[in-house]
Amino acid sequence: MQQVYDYVIVGGGSSGCALAGRLSEDPNVSVILLEAGGNGNSWLVNTPAAVALMVPRKLNNWAFETVPQPELNGRKGYQPRGKVLGGTSAINAMVYIRGHHSDYDHWAALGNKDWSYKHVLPYFKRSEHNHEFNDEWHGQNGPLQISKLRTNNPFQRHFLHAAEQIGYPINQDFNGAQQEGIGIYQVTQYNGQRCSSFHAYVLPHLGKRNNLTVVTGAFTQRILFDGKCAVGVEYRQGDQLHTIRAQQEVILSAGVFQSPQLLMLSGIGDAVELQKLAVPLVHHLPGVGKNLQDHPDFIFCYESKDINLFGFSIKGGVHLAKEILRYRRERQGMITSNFAEGGGFLKTRPELATPNIQLSFVVAMIDDHARKLHASHGFSCHVSLMRPKSIGSVSLRNKSIETPPVIDPKFLEHPQDLEDMVEGYKMTEKLMMAPAIAQFITGIPFTSQVKTDDDIRAILRARIDTMYHPVGTCKMGIDDMAVVDPSLRVHGLKGLRVVDASIMPTLIGGNTNAVSIMIAEKATDMIVQERKLSCLVASN
Incomplete structure (x- = not known):
């Protein structure tokens, strides 16, 4: 393996795979993609329903924990992140959501020129091959396969x-003209199989593009600098340390927790905080690791006897066995389920400009991220707050990259978040108690005694956790706490960019995987244009 590449990409997740695939389209550019996890093309990843085996455990999963959360009765939260090629797109629920148009206009208003909705829409469209919609909002020629569910x-x-019975609007496409309403999700699947970022952008080119190198089991230790210029990285593979040099750029796509961790351990961050751990300072950048934002999430659970829902019973086991055979024959049925099959975006107050809560209807009982199992069939419904006011952080625990960082989302620290979740609770419960759904309920294990607003606050504090959408720890912007500029270059340094969910200045109203891929698509264009300009200047 050569030791010098044009672009060294750290992290083979949603953004990293998309970036590697796009940059390597130019045969004159050499790209190496370093992933700490393993191969992302196993049956475990490909089979949609196998998400139930990965999220609760360390299979393809970093399985991070937060510090105890004071507003959640001192509980530690759980933060699953993909440890495999494809990253979290290889273990998530495959829901394809872009967020609200206004989210990106807000980014632009914060000083991030060319990140408004009209500027990012072409990159969403370029990334997708949508099998359901062919209109001004969607693309048909991208590598990421988007389809409807095949579970029937x-x-x-x-x-x-149920939504119609209580007057909630129905929405056929949450990624189209408007977001508000209840509907069935589009998913990153093709022919009943998962389409991760790795499947879409990298796997088709392995062994075919001589300029694309992918290394798994590669745990990046630090970024190498020559003064203020990033020149390469050091990574560990097994017991061996390796050094890779970058002729053009080092690009961090290690995710919202590990991109800031790697920056800080490489000497980029708040000088005072780094000094406490005796990390040699390369560049003072106080915003690294700050601005952590995540969707707080509460889950309603209901028992049922219907075998169309996942669960444990003799009758259900026979049904599931038939569905496994059906999947092998047709790539249809229960095994293609992403579990979170339906959902919606609603306003807790009519005067709000945009929906502020998201619902996800799950065809199984989900308790503690599926780490606690129940001996019955059932269904669940998530309710998440889209734009919480609470802001957390990621910091170093020690000087080792192999030690998980300190993750503190500060859930419900801002009092408004709890009150908004109370209203979201009421709206979701109303939907679940509509006759079309309520007729299937045989038991309510956690919320049957919740009656008053104080009861709701208590159950929220007892059971809220993440919706798996952390962002913002290397935020893009032009203010003093920004880590990257609107071109995603790290402020004050050369040859170093961050391209992943950590650059989002504010949390969007929805799932974040599609956005992470869009960011990589847009970053590719910026990198290519800058390279062309550099070559033009050099030739003159």
Whole structure:
């Protein structure tokens, strides 16, 4: 393996794979992609329903924990992140959501020129091959396969009928002209199989593009600098340390927790904080690791006897066995389920300009991220707050990259977040108690005794955790706490960029995987244009 490449990409997740695939389209550019996890093309990743085996455990999963959260009764939260090629797009629920148009206009208003919705829409469209919609909002020529679910689960109809019964609007496309309403999710699947960022952008080119190198089991230790210029990285593979040099750029796509961790351990961060751990300072950048934002999430659980729902029973086991055979024959049925089959975006107050809560209807009982199992069939419904006011941080625990960072989302620290979640709780419960859904309920294990607003606050504090959408720890911007500029270059340094969910200045209203891929698409254009300009200047 050569030791010098044009671009060294650290992290083979949603953004990193998309970036590697796009940059290596130019045969004159050499790209190496370093991933700490393993191969992302196993049956475990490809089979949609296998997400239930990965999220609760350390299979392809970093399985981070937060520090105890004071507003959640001192509980530690759980933060699953993909440790595999494809990153979290290889273990997530495959829901394809872009967020609200206004989210990106807000980014632009913060000083991030060319990140408004009209500027990012072309990159969303360029990334996708949408099998359901062919209109001004969607693309058909991208590598990321987007389709409707193939489960044929009747509970999708029950969910929509319940929304109609209580007057919630129905929305066929959350990524189109408007977001508000209840509907069935589009998913990153093709022919009933998962389409991760790795499947879309890298796997088709392995062994075919001589300029693309992918290394798994590569745990990057630090960024190498010549003064203020990033010139390469050091990584460990097994017991061996290796050094890779970058002729053009080092690009961090290690994710919202590990990109800031790697920056700080390489001497980029708040000088005072780094001094406490005796980390040699390369560049003072106080915003590194700050601005952590995540969607707080509460889950309603309901027991049922319907075998169209996942669960444990003799009758259900026979049904599941038939569905496994059906999946092998047709790539249809329960095994293609992403579990979170339906959802919606609603306003807790009519005067709000945009929906502020997201619902996700799950065809199984989900308790503590599926780490606690129940001996019954059932269903669940998440309610998440889209734009919480609470802001957390990521910091170093010690000087070792192999030690997980300190993750503190500060859930519900801002009192408004709790009150908004109370209203979201009421709206979600109303939907679940509509006759079309309520007729299937045989038991309510956690919320049956919740009656008053104080009861709701208590159950929220007892059971809220993440919706798996952390962002913002290397935020893009032009203020003193920004880590990267609007071109995603690290402020004050050369040859170093961050391209992943950590650059989002504010949390969007929805799932973050599609956005992470869009960021990589847009970053590719910026990198290519800068390279062309540099070559033009050099030739003159």
